[in-house]
Amino acid sequence: MxxxxxxxxxxxxxxxxxxxxxxxxxxxxxxxxxxxxxxxxxxxxxxxxxxxxxxxxxxxxxxxxxxxxxxxxxxxxxxxxxxxxxxxxxxxxxxxxxxxxxxxxxxxxxxxxxxxxxxxxxxxxRKATRVRTERPVSVDVEQRGADATPGTILNISASGLLLRTRAAIGDRDSPVRLRFELPLHGVDTRLALDASLRNVVEDPDEDGIGYQYGVDFHELQPSDHMVVKAFVYQTIIEHPRLVI
The missing domain is CATH 2.30.110.10 (Electron Transport, Fmn-binding Protein; Chain A)
Incomplete structure (x- = not known):
């Protein structure tokens, strides 16, 4: 064999x-x-x-x-x-x-x-295993009170994610609310998660604009935690090359 x-x-x-x-x-x-x-x-x-x-x-x-x-x-x-x-x-x-x-x-x-x-x-x-993905996300910055900023999730784990936006959305430790969907066995599940910005790196695109943010989830509800964890595990099984 x-x-x-x-x-x-x-x-x-x-x-x-x-x-x-x-x-x-x-x-x-x-x-x-x-x-x-x-x-x-x-x-x-x-x-x-x-x-x-x-x-x-x-x-x-x-x-x-x-x-x-x-x-x-x-x-x-x-x-x-x-x-x-x-x-x-x-x-x-x-x-x-x-x-x-x-x-x-x-x-x-x-x-x-x-x-x-x-x-x-x-x-x-390990529990913090990250997997690559490319999912749209809407980011609400609580202290700014402005309209939600669109972005893209670049990778995700059970404890946080990396997102990219074209506009600056906040400083380190700024609280944010993330709204996005994760597909589980062909069905999209909507999530609205509280989190904090932990780091930021300028990531200009061809127009010279762009930012990457490391984000840590706050204490997730058990149901939300299970959805995120299940998505990570599903990706590990179905697309092992996306593990980073």
């Missing part, structure tokens, strides 16, 4: 706060339970890329049983001997392994037997 490290963040491209370790793991390390959601990279012959399955169960050293992969509402038909790459996030780790299709079953419902993983690669992820 070939090495799967190229499916996970590379330490050479990550900052000190991104990943702490990349190594081989055991099946038990993934702590998979019935109902867990996994991402499957399907063979090119299916005409589909990445899809999602849920764990039905497993027989140690023999097979993992998962639901038939779905891309949106479309079921992807795998056949015996197809090779897939499986990715999963569990606790503070991102995992990936290769598996072959042992059998695709249609009764009593559509499900798939995957070969038991022989090599599992993973990265230990």
């Amino acid at each position: 070939t090495d799967t490290t190229n499916t996970l963040p590379r330490n050479g491209n990550a900052s000190a706060e991104a990943t702490t370790e990349r190594k081989g793991f055991s099946f038990a390390d993934m702590q998979l339970t019935v109902g867990d959601r996994l991402q499957v990279e399907c063979p090119a012959g299916t005409g589909m890329g990445r899809a999602f399955v849920r764990v039905i169960g497993y027989v140690d050293q023999r097979s993992i049983l998962v639901t038939a992969p779905l891309a949106g509402k479309r079921r992807i038909d795998l056949v015996e001997n197809d090779v897939v790459v499986v990715r999963v996030f569990s606790r503070e780790n991102a995992f990936a392994f290769r598996a072959s299709v042992l059998r695709a079953c249609r009764l009593p419902f559509h499900y798939v037997h995957l070969s038991f993983p022989e090599i599992i690669q993973g990265s230990v992820i």
Whole structure:
């Protein structure tokens, strides 16, 4: 079985706060339970890329049983001997392994037997892991009382983000309110978060105007924290090269 490290963040491209370790793991390390959601990279012959399955169960050293992969509402038909790459996030780790299709079953419902993983690669992820993104954001500066300033989120973690604006919006420690949306499994979730500006760097564009601001979130509501964290984890799994 070939090495799967190229499916996970590379330490050479990550900052000190991104990943702490990349190594081989055991099946038990993934702590998979019935109902867990996994991402499957399907063979090119299916005409589909990445899809999602849920764990039905497993027989140690023999097979993992998962639901038939779905891309949106479309079921992807795998056949015996197809090779897939499986990715999963569990606790503070991102995992990936290769598996072959042992059998695709249609009764009593559509499900798939995957070969038991022989090599599992993973990265230990710190809580402050940042991922690149490019999402529009509206910034309200409380002490200024002016109209909201549009900007772009350049990266985000569970504790803060980096944003870019064309106009100066404040000094260090200025309180701001950020309004933006994050996509989770195809659905945009609106957020309105209180934060503080921590640093500013001039970042001129072709017109000679622009600023980058490091922003720390204030204490987030549990629901907001879960949305931000879920977006970061989803990005780690689906787009590992965006980890910084």
